[in-house]
Amino acid sequence: MGGVRHGASSATRRPGPGPDDGGGTNVTLYRATVLDTPGDLPTADGLRASEDCGLVVHDGIITFRGDFAGVRAAFPDEEVVDLRGGVLLPGFVDTHVHYPQVRVVGGLGMPLLDWLRECALPEELSLADPVYAHGVARDFLSGLVHAGTTTALVFGSHFADAVDALFTEAETVGLRITAGLVVSDRLLAPGLHTTPAAALRDGEELVARWHGRGRLRYAVSPRFALSASEAMLESCAALMDAAPGLWFTSHLNENVDEIEHVNRLFPGAADYLGTYDAHGLVNARSVLAHNVHPSAAELGVLAGAGAAVAHCPSSNSALGSGLFPLRDHLDAGVRVALGTDVGAGTGFSLLKEGLQAYFVQQLLGPDGLTLTPAHLLHLATRSGALALGLGDRVGDLGVGREFDAVRLHPRPGSTLDVALRHPKDATDALAKIFTLGTPADIDVVWVAGQVVTAPAQLSRDGSLSPMETT
Numbered sequence: 066m067g068g069v070r071h072g073a074s075s076a077t078r079r080p081g082p083g084p085d086d087g088g089g090t091n092v093t094l095y096r097a098t099v100l101d102t103p104g105d106l107p108t109a110d111g112l113r114a115s116e117d118c119g120l121v122v123h124d125g126i127i128t129f130r131g132d133f134a135g136v137r138a139a140f141p142d143e144e145v146v147d148l149r150g151g152v153l154l155p156g157f158v159d160t161h162v163h164y165p166q167v168r169v170v171g172g173l174g175m176p177l178l179d180w181l182r183e184c185a186l187p188e189e190l191s192l193a194d195p196v197y198a199h200g201v202a203r204d205f206l207s208g209l210v211h212a213g214t215t216t217a218l219v220f221g222s223h224f225a226d227a228v229d230a231l232f233t234e235a236e237t238v239g240l241r242i243t244a245g246l247v248v249s250d251r252l253l254a255p256g257l258h259t260t261p262a263a264a265l266r267d268g269e270e271l272v273a274r275w276h277g278r279g280r281l282r283y284a285v286s287p288r289f290a291l292s293a294s295e296a297m298l299e300s301c302a303a304l305m306d307a308a309p310g311l312w313f314t315s316h317l318n319e320n321v322d323e324i325e326h327v328n329r330l331f332p333g334a335a336d337y338l339g340t341y342d343a344h345g346l347v348n349a350r351s352v353l354a355h356n357v358h359p360s361a362a363e364l365g366v367l368a369g370a371g372a373a374v375a376h377c378p379s380s381n382s383a384l385g386s387g388l389f390p391l392r393d394h395l396d397a398g399v400r401v402a403l404g405t406d407v408g409a410g411t412g413f414s415l416l417k418e419g420l421q422a423y424f425v426q427q428l429l430g431p432d433g434l435t436l437t438p439a440h441l442l443h444l445a446t447r448s449g450a451l452a453l454g455l456g457d458r459v460g461d462l463g464v465g466r467e468f469d470a471v472r473l474h475p476r477p478g479s480t481l482d483v484a485l486r487h488p489k490d491a492t493d494a495l496a497k498i499f500t501l502g503t504p505a506d507i508d509v510v511w512v513a514g515q516v517v518t519a520p521a522q523l524s525r526d527g528s529l530s531p532m533e534t535t
């Protein structure tokens with residue numbers, strides 16, 4: 066990365082522990098090439114690049130950041146973890162991903178409603194078996210960890226025991242997970258339906274068990290207006306009052322047939338967003354997935370409410386849902402972040418989503434917003450952190466943030482390795498990372514300063530597979 070520009074040139078003392086602190090605390094000095102995008106909005110030139118950066122991490126929090134030589138001089142005795150030879154990025158944030166669909170990635174060739182019927186829903190029924198659900202939860206978390214995703218807003222399962230399985234496994238792995246019971250009372254497979262009363266009761270129990278426990282939070286999650294009656298949406302509104310700080314997530318304006326169907330089912334609603342808004346479900350803790358076909362009025366309501374949209378470009382492309390009008394969202398003041406939407410999406414990589422977001426904007430021609438590498442990194446990290454209300458904790462690698470990070474270290478001789486040895490500058494290096502990077506290039510993932518590892522696989526009966534126990 067010889068061409069990467071330097072960022073801050075000297076260590077700056079900030080509140081918090083200093084170099085002469087006594088024992089009993091955990092201080093590590095990381096030496097790395099660091100790329101991040103600390104601004105509040107995705108912008109063309111928002112990249113902060115520090116080629117030889119020193120980051121002091123004290124009990125999981127970044128307390129100093131600066132040129133390595135300066136930081137080393139201030140911290141002569143701390144252990145140095147030398148990460149040179151790779152690139153350090155903030156941990157990725159996935160704002161829309163379905164846990165029960167990890168095993169059905171790759172169902173190509175169908176539009177949304179066919180894909181749900183043929184691919185997603187049959188598999189989601191299998192999670193009625195808690196043993197099966199634990200296996201799926203481990204596969205799912207493994208997918209996130211391998212892709213470098215440290216924070217995710219997860220669409221859960223229709224079965225409360227399966228949501229318990231997800232939270233239980235997520236707590237063990239240590240990722241930042243917001244998730245909930247998915248509820249529906251019509252038009253899916255009957256085995257996935259519940260009643261508004263049962264949805265409220267099960268939701269309240271899950272909230273009591275998991276919301277605010279460590280890095281876990283609860284999201285009220287009606288699947289989409291198509292499969293939720295007014296009474297079900299009202300029960301979701303009631304559940305929002307079960308505890309402070311609950312999140313809301315659902316789908317919105319993904320597919321033109323779906324939208325027509327929703328309009329017929331809710332003749333009194335102004336539009337698709339109005340089906341949720343009428344129940345008070347659209348606010349600054351709401352994340353709506355897709356919104357490929359919004360009206361100007363809907364964008365205005367989303368912006369006014371401070372709600373965020375999870376843009377899932379691989380899913381939109383795979384299902385042929387349409388080309389996401391990013392410029393319209395940003396011009397209206399709507400917050401946008403990225404989601405992989407596994408399993409309609411094509412995998413867990415936020416690098417791939419960034420590249421696909423770029424492609425989609427290019428395909429929009431004059432209506433598209435040409436995305437720079439800085440845009441892509443922001444959308445994959447800081448935008449997501451802000452959308453999930455975690456912007457004061459994660460999303461960049463500045464002083465005061467928790468050390469959620471990924472190290473990219475491509476295999477020697479791979480095209481990305483070659484590319485990163487010959488970048489023009491940091492922006493060029495980042496472009497190459499989004500163009501060529503895959504989960505195979507991510508070799509270490511940290512959350513709050515701790516290395517996280519993928520869970521071992523479970524066999525069908527819930528025991529650890531022999532390979533993993535040896």
Ligand SMILES: O=c1[nH]c(=O)c2nc[nH]c2[nH]1
Pocket residue numbers: 163177181185288289316319380406409
């Ligand atoms: O992409 C999608 N995946 C889903 O599972 C889903 N459910 C409702 N709407 C959906 N869209």
Ligand SMILES: [Zn+2]
Pocket residue numbers: 161163220316354406
């Ligand atoms: Zn989805």
